[in-house]
Amino acid sequence: MEDKKVKQLEAKVADYKQFGFILLSLSIFLFIGLVIPTEHNTMMVSPSWFVGGIFLALMFAVFCHQLAMRTQKQLTEEDNEA
Numbered sequence: 001m002e003d004k005k006v007k008q009l010e011a012k013v014a015d016y017k018q019f020g021f022i023l024l025s026l027s028i029f030l031f032i033g034l035v036i037p038t039e040h041n042t043m044m045v046s047p048s049w050f051v052g053g054i055f056l057a058l059m060f061a062v063f064c065h066q067l068a069m070r071t072q073k074q075l076t077e078e079d080n081e082a
Helices: 004-037 047-081
Strands: none
Touching: 004 047
């Protein structure tokens, strides 16, 4: 396999993993902000929107992880063929 294609696939795997980790961190941050009690109820957005945002961030994180694993599998299969 071409060296350029291998480098490109490795870069994609790294990017997908990093993006998934960022989304996971974001969802954890939002969840902690939702759970920690405050003295004043100054939420401008209802908690259901926060839960929806957390759920979406987690779904995108799982999707990015699946993309990373699929690309990693493709990379190893093409390395084994060569």
